[in-house]
Amino acid sequence: MKIICIGRNYAEHAKELKNELPTEPVFFMKPDTALLKEGVFYLPDFTTNLHHEIELVLKISKAGKYIEEQFAHKYFDEIGLGIDFTARDLQDICKAKGLPWEKAKAFDGSAPIGGFFKKEDLQKEIAFELKINGITKQVGNSKDLIFSFDKIIAYVSKFVSLKVGDLIFTGTPEGVGQVKIGDKLEGYLEGNKCLALDIK
Numbered sequence: 001m002k003i004i005c006i007g008r009n010y011a012e013h014a015k016e017l018k019n020e021l022p023t024e025p026v027f028f029m030k031p032d033t034a035l036l037k038e039g040v041f042y043l044p045d046f047t048t049n050l051h052h053e054i055e056l057v058l059k060i061s062k063a064g065k066y067i068e069e070q071f072a073h074k075y076f077d078e079i080g081l082g083i084d085f086t087a088r089d090l091q092d093i094c095k096a097k098g099l100p101w102e103k104a105k106a107f108d109g110s111a112p113i114g115g116f117f118k119k120e121d122l123q124k125e126i127a128f129e130l131k132i133n134g135i136t137k138q139v140g141n142s143k144d145l146i147f148s149f150d151k152i153i154a155y156v157s158k159f160v161s162l163k164v165g166d167l168i169f170t171g172t173p174e175g176v177g178q179v180k181i182g183d184k185l186e187g188y189l190e191g192n193k194c195l196a197l198d199i200k
Contacts (some may be wrong), residue, residue, distance in 0.1 A: 001165045003030040003111050004156055005055075005084055009146050009171025025147045025155045028102070034111040035167075040198050041109055043181055047087035052179050053172035054130035054138045054187055057082040058149060059116055060166040067157040072150035075162060080116035081128060081187040081195045084169050085109070086176075113167070114187055114195025122190060131186045132179070140173030147171075 007026040043050060059078040067075060084105070091104035126142040147155070152170060153162070179185065179199050187195030 001032050001035075001163070001167070002160075003032070003034055003167050003169065004028075004160065005030060005105070005111075005169040006147070006152055006171045009152075010140065010144055010173045011146060021146065025152055027152075027156055028105060029160075030106045030111050033108050034106055036109040036112040038112060038114050038196050040200055041085070041112060042200050043179070044087070044107060046107075047089055047104075049087065049089040050179050051086045051088045051176045052130060052132070052137070052185065053084040053086060053176050054128065054140065055082050055084055055169045055172050056080075056126060056128060056140070056142060056189075057113060057116075058153075058168040058170060060162045060164060060168065063161070063163050064153075065157055065161045067154050067162070069150050069154040072153035075153055076149070076168075077119055078116040079119050079122060079126065079189075080114055081189050082111055082113040082167070082169050083130075083185065083187070083195070083197070084111065084172060085179075088178075111167075111169070112195065112197050117189060117192075117194070127190055129188050130175075131188070132183050134184075134186075137177060138173055138175035142170075144173065145171065 058076040061077045087104040091101045094101035130138040183199040185197040
C-alpha cells in the first residue's frame with residue numbers, strides 16, 4: 001500500500017501559500033508508516049509549526065497502469081477523508097534550499113484517515129469540512145478541484161502503477177493552519193463525521 005498526495009489542487013489554497021497554479025497535477029508520496037487510523041496524534045518535536053490539510057481520499061480498488069481518463073472511475077469505489085499533516089517550518093527551509101521536502105510531509109503518522117463511503121452513496125459534488133475544537137477551519141467541495149479524480153488517476157498512473165488498497169489524497173482547500181497540543185480535529189463528509197483526532 002502506498003499513499004499518493006496531490007498538491008496545489010485547489011486554486012485558493014495555492015494562492016494562500018503564494019504558489020503558482022499548476023498546469024498538470026503535482027504529486028508526492030508518503031510511506032505506509034505515515035498512515036494513522038483516527039484516534040490520537042502525538043505532535044512531533046522536530047516542528048514548531050505543524051499544519052492541518054483536510055483532503056478527500058480515494059481508495060484504489062483495481063490495479064492499473066497507464067489508465068485512460070475515461071476509464072479512471074472504474075479504479076476506485078470508496079471515498080473518505082484524510083489529513084495531510086505538514087511541518088510547514090521544515091518545508092519552508094527545504095524549499096528555500098531547493099531540497100526535497102519529504103521530511104516535512106512523509107513522517108510517521110502524517111496521514112491520518114477516517115472512515116470511507118461508497119462513492120455511489122455520495123453526491124457528485126462532494127462537500128467536506130474540518131473543525132478544530134468545534135470551529136470550522138476548512139471547507140471544500142470536489143467541484144472546485146483543479147484536476148478531477150479521473151484526471152488525477154490517469155496522470156499518476158503514467159508514472160506509478162496503482163495497486164488495490166493504495167490511497168490518493170486529492171488536495172486541500174484554503175484555510176490550512178497550525179495545530180497545537182490539546183486540539184480536537186473532526187472531519188465531516190457531506191455532514192457526516194468520519195474522522196476524529198486528538199492532538200497530544
